[in-house]
Structures are given as C-alpha cells and as structure tokens.
Amino acid sequence: MKARVFITLKNGVLDPQGKAIQHALDGLGFKGVNDVRAGKLIELDLADGTSNSDIEEMCRKLLANTVIENFRIERLENA
Amino acid sequence: MKSAVIVFPGSNCDRDLAVALEEVTGRKPAMVWHRESELPDGVEFIGVPGGFSYGDYLRSGAMAARSPVMQAVRDAASRGVPVIGICNGFQVLTEAGMLPGALMRNAGLSFICRPVPLRVENSQSLFTAQYDSGEEIVFPVAHHDGNYQADETTLDRLEGEGRVAFRYIEPCNGSARNIAGILNDAGNVLGLMPHPERVIEPAHGGTDGRRLFEGLLETVNA
Numbered sequence: 001m002k003a004r005v006f007i008t009l010k011n012g013v014l015d016p017q018g019k020a021i022q023h024a025l026d027g028l029g030f031k032g033v034n035d036v037r038a039g040k041l042i043e044l045d046l047a048d049g050t051s052n053s054d055i056e057e058m059c060r061k062l063l064a065n066t067v068i069e070n071f072r073i074e075r076l077e078n079a
Numbered sequence: 080m081k082s083a084v085i086v087f088p089g090s091n092c093d094r095d096l097a098v099a100l101e102e103v104t105g106r107k108p109a110m111v112w113h114r115e116s117e118l119p120d121g122v123e124f125i126g127v128p129g130g131f132s133y134g135d136y137l138r139s140g141a142m143a144a145r146s147p148v149m150q151a152v153r154d155a156a157s158r159g160v161p162v163i164g165i166c167n168g169f170q171v172l173t174e175a176g177m178l179p180g181a182l183m184r185n186a187g188l189s190f191i192c193r194p195v196p197l198r199v200e201n202s203q204s205l206f207t208a209q210y211d212s213g214e215e216i217v218f219p220v221a222h223h224d225g226n227y228q229a230d231e232t233t234l235d236r237l238e239g240e241g242r243v244a245f246r247y248i249e250p251c252n253g254s255a256r257n258i259a260g261i262l263n264d265a266g267n268v269l270g271l272m273p274h275p276e277r278v279i280e281p282a283h284g285g286t287d288g289r290r291l292f293e294g295l296l297e298t299v300n301a
Contacts, residue, residue, distance in 0.1 A: 017184055062141065065141065067180065067181045
C-alpha cells in the first residue's frame with residue numbers, strides 16, 4: 001500500500017518561501033494571489049497492514065516538526 | 080576539560096570547533112561519530128558543530144537529531160554536562176527537543192555570511208560568565224535557516240527566565256525578537272546561530288568568541 005503525508009506550516013508561522021512564491025507570481029502578472037503557503041508532500045510505499053498509528057508515529061518522530069508543522073495522512077489502499 | 084565534538088555526515092565546522100577547544104583548553108576534544116551510542120567516559124563538555132548534516136534534507140538538523148549519538152548527548156545534558164550547539168548544531172538541538180522553538184528559512188531567503196554585532200543578554204550563564212551583561216560583541220554568521228521562531232508564550236518565558244543569551248543588535252534573519260542564542264531551562268544547553276569558534280585568535284579578525292570557551296573552562300574546572 002501507499003500513503004501520502006502532507007506537511008504544512010501551522011497557521012501563524014511565517015513562511016518566507018510562500019511569500020517569495022507569491023511575489024514571483026505577482027511579478028509574472030498573476031494578480032489576486034492573496035497568500036501562498038508552501039508545504040511538502042511525502043509519498044510512502046509501505047508494507048500492507050501498516051497501521052495509521054504507525055504512520056502517525058513516523059510523522060511525529062521525523063517527517064514533521066510539530067513545533068511548526070501540521071501533517072495529514074492520506075492512505076491509498078489500492079496503489 | 081575533557082570535551083567531545085559530535086560529527087555528522089555533512090558537518091563542516093567540527094574541526095574549527097576542535098581547534099578552538101584545543102587552543103583554549105589545551106586538550107584535543109574527542110571527535111565522536113554520529114553512529115556511536117556512547118560518549119567518552121567523564122566527558123565534561125559537548126559541542127554540536129555547524130555544517131549541513133545530511134545535506135539539510137527534510138529540515139535542517141532533522142535527521143541528525145535522530146542519530147544514535149543524540150540519545151547519549153541528551154542523557155549527558157540531563158546529568159548537567161554543558162552542551163553547545165552552534166549553527167547547524169542549534170538546529171539539531173531544537174529538532175531533538177533539547178531547546179524550544181524552531182529555526183526556519185531566513186526571512187530574506189538569502190544565505191547570510193558576515194560578521195554580525197550581538198548583545199550579550201545574560202552574562203550569568205555557564206557560557207557567558209566572562210562577558211558583561213549588555214556587552215556588544217561580534218561573531219560571524221553563515222546560515223540559510225537561522226530564523227528563530229517559537230510561540231509567544233515560549234518567547235515570553237525565554238525572556239522572563241533570562242534564557243535569551245544573545246540577541247542580534249540589528250535584524251539579521253527574521254528571528255523572533257532578534258534572538259540569536261537561547262539556553263535550556265537548566266541553563267546547561269546553549270544553542271546559537273553565530274559562530275564563536277570562528278573568532279578565537281586575532282588572525283580570525285576578532286577574538287570575541289574566545290571568552291565563551293574560557294568562561295566554560297573556568298566553570299568546569301571550578
């Protein structure tokens with residue numbers, strides 16, 4: 001099975017990369033981009049039967065820094 | 080003083096720190112590879128050096144913080160052994176949960192490499208006893224991810240408990256409240272982005288970093 005982990009900055013945490021992307025979009029003439037937040041997508045290829053709590057443990061221990069980041073897990077059972 | 084410098088794949092200030100320690104203490108530090116699970120017996124000081132451990136993959140310091148040796152560093156710190164994390168070492172200590180907050184990409188997105196003026200905010204710590212409170216000193220910085228962030232409650236607590244050791248005099252990298260270096264609650268773990276080990280002798284262009292190691296040596300020997 002596969003799982004995707006989406007890692008995003010918590011609300012209120014400054015995102016310099018998001019700001020730079022927003023400025024670049026504006027420079028390209030895309031108006032009306034109110035805000036940009038950049039995150040990470042991590043794809044995991046896992047042994048069948050890996051539990052949600054195992055994946056959450058991976059997120060808390062390494063994949064996300066929960067001081068500044070949130071994570072969301074999406075399981076792709078048939079992938 | 081018996082010291083140890085932790086070496087990760089991608090560390091690049093480990094030798095600078097070793098030279099500084101040898102120069103000040105008269106004794107070569109043990110260089111401890113990150114796969115080790117124990118530190119040398121009787122170690123009295125641990126340095127987590129700067130560099131780009133694991134290529135800064137995932138987040139700066141993230142993988143290094145989970146290396147086998149870090150459990151030994153954490154145990155030593157809880158016994159009161161002084162630990163300093165410089166630059167990438169500061170990132171490693173925050174990722175390891177030994178210091179609060181996180182170091183994010185510099186606000187201007189640029190890598191910043193230059194001498195910066197700092198204010199010594201707390202001259203009572205193990206690391207800053209040879210400085211005067213409020214003294215202005217200059218250490219070089221060389222980092223991409225030095226933007227210190229923590230929630231307001233944590234920042235207020237750090238300030239209230241005198242745990243902001245060093246502050247940038249001018250905004251440098253976007254750090255909350257211009258924080259350059261902080262102490263843990265017990266006061267024996269210091270993390271800072273600027274590099275004291277790079278200002279040890281006059282040929283470096285300054286010697287303001289020397290007193291940090293001299294003060295530490297004096298405390299440990301006392």
